Amino acid sequence: MIERAYDVAQELSRAGEGPDGSEFHLGDCQEIARSLKEKYAGKVSLIYLDPPFQTGKKFEVRVRVGENEWKTGKGSLALEGYSDDLPRNEYLEMMKNVLTSAKALLKSDGLIFVHIDYRIHPYIRILMDEIFGESNFINEIIWSYHTGGCAKKHFPRKHDVILLYSKTKNYDLHLEDIAEPNPDGRVNHMKKHVDADGRVYRSIRSGGRTYTYYDDDPVIPGDVWDNMSHLQQKDPQRTGYDTQKPLRLLERIVKCASRPGDIVMDLFAGSGTTLEAAANNGRRFIGADLNPLSMQTSHRRLNNAHCLYKFAPFQGEPEVSARAERGVAFTRVELQKFMIEPGMSQRKFDGLDGVDAWAVGYLKNGLFHSFEREVRTHAKPRLTGKIEVPVYEGELMMRITDVFGRYFFYHISVDEIV
Ligand SMILES: C[S@@+](CC[C@H](N)C(=O)[O-])C[C@H]1O[C@@H](n2cnc3c(N)ncnc32)[C@H](O)[C@@H]1O
Incomplete structure (x- = not known):
């Protein structure tokens, strides 16, 4: 037997390994950034912001529905x-509000990267000069790519701008951590040599000293980043979230501007690229976005990270049935039916097609601790509808995330002892 829990507004996912203390907040970034100051002022090492660019467009999220779409x-x-x-x-x-809070949230040696394009670049540059101080400007990074259409009335626009500012003069940017082998070798006017091992190097004499550089030595990237493209249509990283950035771009930023265990923050999290880059590199992360599909997409990508999700309870009345049986040390829950209520979509949902993911765990002090979960993926498109959890303290509970990104919680009582 199940009963809807209308007031659950937080979930702790404790899966896999990784540092404790990461969070995702669903809501407006201005309010969230303001409220986070109470706990995190002066504690965040890196903030990356990829806000809307004032394009005037409506962006979409494309979600796969049911086993067949995930499989094919x-x-x-x-x-x-x-x-x-x-x-x-x-x-x-x-x-202005977000950047002002961001400054308060940064550690004194922290860094902020703001990703924008030609439409708002001049306004944001001036705003950042005002808030962070002109003297704390570090770089204007050009992310140059080859995708995008042709144009006849202007030069095709093929770059974004990422502004980098620090909070103080004493900042922690460790560029050696993102040095990469240069695939083209060094092209310059220095004299070319080959050493006894066949390695190519260049040398130059200056001020009485000889400087030697090997062609295959890793090099620190300049401020034009042109060796990572936008995600192609068929890229396996693609989540269906418009405006998703490549993981490699965020990994570069995370690696040079934070250290393991540090807090990395993204207040326009979108598909969760920054959060995944942080989790992959042993950083704690704090993400926020006002779109529920951002929480769902990020949750799916962060399935193996510890994270506290905070949101307002969701509206909606899907038709749900489930049953539970208890063994000696476990409880088995079977999700039997999930029907999306009429009016949500023209689309017809068969069986458990409306379910994107579900989890079983325990409610303790208003917090749902998710223990075991099933998430549809390309590799595992079918939900078995059966989850087993160990018997534990707290009230048995199930969370269902539907394809619209809504999180529904249900108290479960045991129907049978086996
Ligand atoms: C350009 S996208 C971010 C994409 C992200 N970097 C990625 O790789 O997927 C901007 C995001 O900002 C969110 N957003 C817009 N206004 C917001 C606000 N006031 N508060 C929180 N999020 C907001 C949108 O929902 C969208 O997900």
Whole structure:
């Protein structure tokens, strides 16, 4: 027997390994950044922000529905992502509020990267000079890519801008950690030699000293990043979230601007790229976004990370049935039915097709601790509808995430002792 729990507003996912203390907040970044100051002021090492660019567009999230779409990779449901259409003055007011809180959240040696494009670059540069101080400007990084259309009335636009500022002069940027072998070798005017092992090097004499550089030595990237492209349509990293950035871009930022155990923050988390880059590199992360599909997409990507998810309880009345049986040391829950309520979509959902993921665990002090979960993936497109958890303290509970990104919680009572 199950009963809907309407007031659960937080879930702790404790899966796999990784540092404790990561969080995802669903809501407006201005309010979240303001409220996070109470606990995290002066504690965050790196903040990356990839806000809307004032494109005037409506962005979509394409979600796969049911076993067949996950298995074949064909078909998806296009859902409303976010509308990038705030009037300029409201947009700049939002950015001012977020950047002001971001400064307070940063550690004294912390760094902030703000990812924008030609549309808002001049406004944000001035805003950041005002908030962080002109003298704390470090770099204007150009992320150059080859994708994007052709143009006849202007040069095709093939780059984004990432502004890098510090909080103080004493910042922690360790570029040696992102040095990469240069695939083209060094091309310059220095004299070329080959050493006894066949390695090519260049040398130059200056001020009475000889400087030697090997062609295959790793080099620190300059401020034009042109060796990582936008995700292609068929890239396996693609989550269906419009405007998703490549993981490699975020890994570069995370590695040079934070250290293991540090807190990395992204207040426009989108598909969760920054959070995944942080988790992959042993950093704690704090993410926020106002779109439930961002929480769902991030949760799916962070399935193996410890994370506290905070949100307002979701509206909606799907039809659900489940049963539970208890053994000596375990409880087995079977999800029998999940029907999305009429009016949500024209689409028909068969069986458990409306379920994107579900989890079973225990409710303790208003917090759902998720123990075991099933998530649809390309590798495992089918949900078995059966989850076993160890018998534990707290109230047995189940969470279902539907394809619209809504999280529903249910108290479960045991129907049978086996
Ligand atoms: C450009 S996307 C971020 C993409 C992300 N970097 C990625 O790799 O997937 C911008 C995100 O900002 C979110 N957003 C827009 N306005 C917001 C606000 N006021 N508070 C929180 N999130 C907001 C949108 O929902 C969207 O997910």
